[in-house]
Amino acid sequence: MDFEPREVDVVDVHQLSRELRELFSSQGLAVLSTHERGQPYCNLVACASTEDLKKLVFATTRATRKYENIEGDPRVSMLIDNRSNEAADFHEAVAVTATGRAEEVPGDERDAYLALYLAKHPHLTDFVMSPTCALMKVCVDRYYVVSRFQHVMVLDMDA
Amino acid sequence: MNLILDLNLIREADGSHIGGKALALAVLAGKGMRIPRAMCVTREAYDAYVGSTGLRERISLELSRKDFQDMRWEELWDASLRIRNMFLNTPMQEPLASVLRDALNESFGDAPVAVRSSAPGEDSAQASFAGLHESYLNVRGAYAVIDHIRLVWASLWSDAALLYRKELGLDVHHSTMAVIVQELVAGQKSGVVFGINPADSSQTVVEAIHGLNQGLVDGTIEPDRWLIDRSNGRIISHSPAGRTKIVVPSPSGVSLEPLPPELTQTPPLSIEEVELVNGLAIKAEEVFGNPQDVEWTFDGNVLYTLQSRPITASLQEGGKDDRSWYRSLSRSYENLKSLRAKIEGELIPGMIQDADGLDDTVLASSSDSDLALEIRRRLRINRQWDETYRKYFIPFAHGMRLFGRVYNDAVRPHDPYEFMDLLGSPDMLSIQRNRMLEHLARLVMHDPGLARALREAEDLRAFPAFARLFREFVEAFGDLSCYSAQCHEGDAPLREIVLEMSSGRAGAPRAHLRSIEQDEEYFLSFFPEGRKAFAADLLDLAKASYRLRDDDNIYLGRIKGRLTAAVEEARRRLRDRISPVPEGLGDEAVLQVLEDPEYIPAPPAPREAESSQEGFSLKARQLVGQPAGSGIATGPARVILEGIGLSGFKAGEILVCDALDPNMTFMVPLAAGIVERRGGMLIHGAIIAREYGLPCVTGVPGATTLIRTGDQVTVDGYLGIVVIS
Structure with missing residues (x-):
C-alpha cells in the first residue's frame, strides 16, 4: 500500500490518489511557496508529478530568489488546482496543497526525472537543459485536498 | 482531411487545406495544361507535427522573448534560424511519418522530386513577396523528401516572413503550411x-x-x-x-x-x-x-x-521603412564572392590610404579657416566611408549567415550557432590589439617602477622597451581616449587600461576545445566528395565575412579618429574664446565658431528630469535577451554610455552597454560578462564574447537604464537572461 490512511478507509485512498493523478496530469502550472527568513514568497512553476505521487518536480534557474530561499530552508508548499476563474469554482474546483522538502535532483536520478518532466513540458527542453537550470524534486509528506468548497481531506505520505 | 492528396484529385473546396499554389496547379491540370506529377501534403500534416511535438509552443516562446517592435532585423533573422533548427532537430512522429512515407514511396519511389511551399493565403498578400518560403529541387527517396518537407515548413517562419508578419497575418496559432512534392522535370x-x-x-x-x-x-x-x-x-x-x-x-x-x-x-x-x-x-x-x-x-x-x-499590386516596399533594404542584405554565394573581392582588393586598401593620408601634424599650425576646411574635408571622407560601409560591408556580413544555414543543414547541431566556432580568427584586428595590450600589461606586471610611472603619469622614456611598444600601439590603434571618455584625456585611458590589465585578472582569448582544423574536418565530413570543394569555399568566405565584420570597424575607427583629432583641435581653440564650452557641442557648431568669430553657440536644452510616480519605486529584477555567449558570471555592473565609463573599467565587472563597437572592445579581457541593448547573435559584442569565452546576453531592451553601474548582476549566457540582485 502506498499511503498511510487517516480517517478514511483503503478504498477511498485509492480513489483519491486516482483523482490526484488525474488532476496533476491535467494541470501544467503549480504555485510554489518558499520563504526568506519567515517572509513567504510564491511563484508559478511548470510542474510534473511521479506516478506514486510522492514527488513533485519543477525547474528553476539557480540565480532566482526561489532557489536561494530553498537553499536557506528546503521546506516548501505547493498548490495545484483546476479553477477556471468562474463562480462555479466554489463548488467545482479542486485545490491540492502539498507540503514537503525540495532539493535539486541528484545526478543518478536526473535522467528519469528529466524524462518525466519533459514528457509533460516538451517545449521547456532548452530551459531545462541549460547548465544554469536546476531540476528540483519536492518529496511530499502531506497533501491537503480541498473540494466542494470546504471539504478537506488530509493524505499523509509514507516517508 | 487526408494528410496527403494526389494533385489530380484536388477540388476547389480543398483550397484552404493545400494553399493557393497547389490549387492553381490542380486547376491548370484540370484544364489540360502539362503539369509535373505531384502530391500535396496538406496543412493538417503541419498542424499534427507542430502540435504533437510541442514545437508550436516552442515557436511561441521563441517569438515572445521580446516585443516584435523592439526587434531589429538581425534579431528576426536569429529567431528564424533558431526556429529552423528546431524543425531540423525534431523528427516527425508516427503515425504521421509512415503515412507520408508510404504515399511518397508509392508515388515517386527513388525518382527525383521538387519540394515546394504552398502556404494557405499565399495566393493573396503573400504572392507579392517572392522568396518568402523555400523550395528544394532534386530530392530523392521518401526519407529525404520528409526531411525537406520539414525545411519547407520551417520556412513559414523565415526571416523575410517575420519581417512582413503584419501584412501576412503571421500567427503561431493559425498560420500553417502545405507542401507540394512534384516530380522533378530536369528541363534544359x-x-x-x-x-x-x-x-x-x-x-x-x-x-x-x-x-x-x-x-x-x-x-x-x-x-x-x-x-x-x-x-x-x-x-x-x-x-x-x-x-x-x-x-x-x-x-x-x-x-x-x-x-x-x-x-x-x-x-x-x-x-x-x-x-x-x-x-x-x-x-x-x-x-x-x-x-x-x-x-x-x-x-x-x-x-x-x-x-x-x-500578379497583384506589390505591397509598398521601401519608402517609410527599411525593410526592403534589410531583405536586400540576403545575398547569394556568387554575389558575396564578388563583394569580398571588392572589399579586400579595393575598399580596405582605400580606407587605409585615406586614414594614412590625413596628417594631424599640420592641425596645430593651420589658421582657423584652414582648420575649418580640413574638418569639412574629414567630415566628407567620413560620410563617404559610412555610405560605403552600408552599401558593401554590412551586406557582406551575410556570408556568416549563409554559412550558418549550410552548416546547420548538414551538421544539425543542438546549438544553432555552433558554426561560429569555425569562424574565430586570431588575425582579427581587435584581437591583435588586445594581444598588444596584454603584452604591455605583462611588462608592467614585472616592473613595479614602470607601474608607478604609469600611475603617476610620469614620462615613460626611462622604460624604452615599454615606451616603444606603447608608441607602436598608439600608431596602430590610437590612444583609446575617444572611446573611453572625452577625447582630451590624452593617453591617460590607455595607461589606466594597461595598469588594470597588469593586475593579473584579465582574461585571454579562449583555447578551443578542438582545434579549428578538427572542427573544419568534422564539418567537411558531412559533404559528399563532389560537394566538399563548395563547402570549403563557403567556409573560407564566411571566415572572411566574420573577420571583416570586426576589422572594417577598426579601419573606420581610424578615419573617425582623424576627424575627432581635427575637431578636438578646434575645441581647444574655442576654449580660448568661450568659456565654458557648452557640453555636447556638435561638429557643425564647432565649425561655425571657427568660420565666424562672432558666433556664440546656444547652450543645449537642459534634460528633463525623470518623472517618477510618488510612493512607488520600480526596478528590474530579471531581464530577457538572447543567449549570445554561453557561460554564467556574477559581478558589479559597469554601464557604458557612448564610450563614457570605459576608462576606469575594473577587472571582474560586467560590461553593460547600448551597442559595442570593435573600437571599444579593448576592455573585454577585463570583463566578466557582457550585456548589450542592441540585439543579435552575430554582432560585435557577441563575436568578441565568444572569442574570450565570456557569457554574453544581447538584445536586452532598456539594458543601460534598467541596470546601473555598481548593481550586482548575474549574466546567464545559456538562457539569455540577466538577473539584478
Whole structure:
C-alpha cells in the first residue's frame, strides 16, 4: 500500500490518489511557496508529478530568489488546482496543497526525472537543459485536498 | 482531411487545406495544361507535427522573448534560424511519418522530386513577396523528401516572413503550411512569364535561362528577356543576357556550373518557343481571370508549367521603412564572392590610404579657416566611408549567415550557432590589439617602477622597451581616449587600461576545445566528395565575412579618429574664446565658431528630469535577451554610455552597454560578462564574447537604464537572461 490512511478507509485512498493523478496530469502550472527568513514568497512553476505521487518536480534557474530561499530552508508548499476563474469554482474546483522538502535532483536520478518532466513540458527542453537550470524534486509528506468548497481531506505520505 | 492528396484529385473546396499554389496547379491540370506529377501534403500534416511535438509552443516562446517592435532585423533573422533548427532537430512522429512515407514511396519511389511551399493565403498578400518560403529541387527517396518537407515548413517562419508578419497575418496559432512534392522535370531551359509587365501594362515579359529555374528565381543568373505586345502577341524586343552560368541537377540537389561555351552565344529560347511560353501566360490568364506569373521549363520539346500565381499590386516596399533594404542584405554565394573581392582588393586598401593620408601634424599650425576646411574635408571622407560601409560591408556580413544555414543543414547541431566556432580568427584586428595590450600589461606586471610611472603619469622614456611598444600601439590603434571618455584625456585611458590589465585578472582569448582544423574536418565530413570543394569555399568566405565584420570597424575607427583629432583641435581653440564650452557641442557648431568669430553657440536644452510616480519605486529584477555567449558570471555592473565609463573599467565587472563597437572592445579581457541593448547573435559584442569565452546576453531592451553601474548582476549566457540582485 502506498499511503498511510487517516480517517478514511483503503478504498477511498485509492480513489483519491486516482483523482490526484488525474488532476496533476491535467494541470501544467503549480504555485510554489518558499520563504526568506519567515517572509513567504510564491511563484508559478511548470510542474510534473511521479506516478506514486510522492514527488513533485519543477525547474528553476539557480540565480532566482526561489532557489536561494530553498537553499536557506528546503521546506516548501505547493498548490495545484483546476479553477477556471468562474463562480462555479466554489463548488467545482479542486485545490491540492502539498507540503514537503525540495532539493535539486541528484545526478543518478536526473535522467528519469528529466524524462518525466519533459514528457509533460516538451517545449521547456532548452530551459531545462541549460547548465544554469536546476531540476528540483519536492518529496511530499502531506497533501491537503480541498473540494466542494470546504471539504478537506488530509493524505499523509509514507516517508 | 487526408494528410496527403494526389494533385489530380484536388477540388476547389480543398483550397484552404493545400494553399493557393497547389490549387492553381490542380486547376491548370484540370484544364489540360502539362503539369509535373505531384502530391500535396496538406496543412493538417503541419498542424499534427507542430502540435504533437510541442514545437508550436516552442515557436511561441521563441517569438515572445521580446516585443516584435523592439526587434531589429538581425534579431528576426536569429529567431528564424533558431526556429529552423528546431524543425531540423525534431523528427516527425508516427503515425504521421509512415503515412507520408508510404504515399511518397508509392508515388515517386527513388525518382527525383521538387519540394515546394504552398502556404494557405499565399495566393493573396503573400504572392507579392517572392522568396518568402523555400523550395528544394532534386530530392530523392521518401526519407529525404520528409526531411525537406520539414525545411519547407520551417520556412513559414523565415526571416523575410517575420519581417512582413503584419501584412501576412503571421500567427503561431493559425498560420500553417502545405507542401507540394512534384516530380522533378530536369528541363534544359527554364524561366518565368509575367502575363502583364509591372512597368508597362500593355506588355508581357518572358525571362529565360539555360538549365533549371533556380538560378533565375534566386537572382544568381541574369536571364534573356523578351517584351511582347499583349494586344497582338508580337515580340517588341529581346535583351540578351551575359550567359555565363547554368544551374544543373547534382548528386546532392542542384549546383551552379559554368555555362558550356556552345550555349553562351545561343539565346535559351527560339522565337517559336517564346511564343509558346507567351501562350502559357494567355491560357493561365483565361483560366484564372487575371494576369499570372507563371514558372515553366522545357524538357526537350515539351513545355511544363511549374507554378502559377496572380500578379497583384506589390505591397509598398521601401519608402517609410527599411525593410526592403534589410531583405536586400540576403545575398547569394556568387554575389558575396564578388563583394569580398571588392572589399579586400579595393575598399580596405582605400580606407587605409585615406586614414594614412590625413596628417594631424599640420592641425596645430593651420589658421582657423584652414582648420575649418580640413574638418569639412574629414567630415566628407567620413560620410563617404559610412555610405560605403552600408552599401558593401554590412551586406557582406551575410556570408556568416549563409554559412550558418549550410552548416546547420548538414551538421544539425543542438546549438544553432555552433558554426561560429569555425569562424574565430586570431588575425582579427581587435584581437591583435588586445594581444598588444596584454603584452604591455605583462611588462608592467614585472616592473613595479614602470607601474608607478604609469600611475603617476610620469614620462615613460626611462622604460624604452615599454615606451616603444606603447608608441607602436598608439600608431596602430590610437590612444583609446575617444572611446573611453572625452577625447582630451590624452593617453591617460590607455595607461589606466594597461595598469588594470597588469593586475593579473584579465582574461585571454579562449583555447578551443578542438582545434579549428578538427572542427573544419568534422564539418567537411558531412559533404559528399563532389560537394566538399563548395563547402570549403563557403567556409573560407564566411571566415572572411566574420573577420571583416570586426576589422572594417577598426579601419573606420581610424578615419573617425582623424576627424575627432581635427575637431578636438578646434575645441581647444574655442576654449580660448568661450568659456565654458557648452557640453555636447556638435561638429557643425564647432565649425561655425571657427568660420565666424562672432558666433556664440546656444547652450543645449537642459534634460528633463525623470518623472517618477510618488510612493512607488520600480526596478528590474530579471531581464530577457538572447543567449549570445554561453557561460554564467556574477559581478558589479559597469554601464557604458557612448564610450563614457570605459576608462576606469575594473577587472571582474560586467560590461553593460547600448551597442559595442570593435573600437571599444579593448576592455573585454577585463570583463566578466557582457550585456548589450542592441540585439543579435552575430554582432560585435557577441563575436568578441565568444572569442574570450565570456557569457554574453544581447538584445536586452532598456539594458543601460534598467541596470546601473555598481548593481550586482548575474549574466546567464545559456538562457539569455540577466538577473539584478
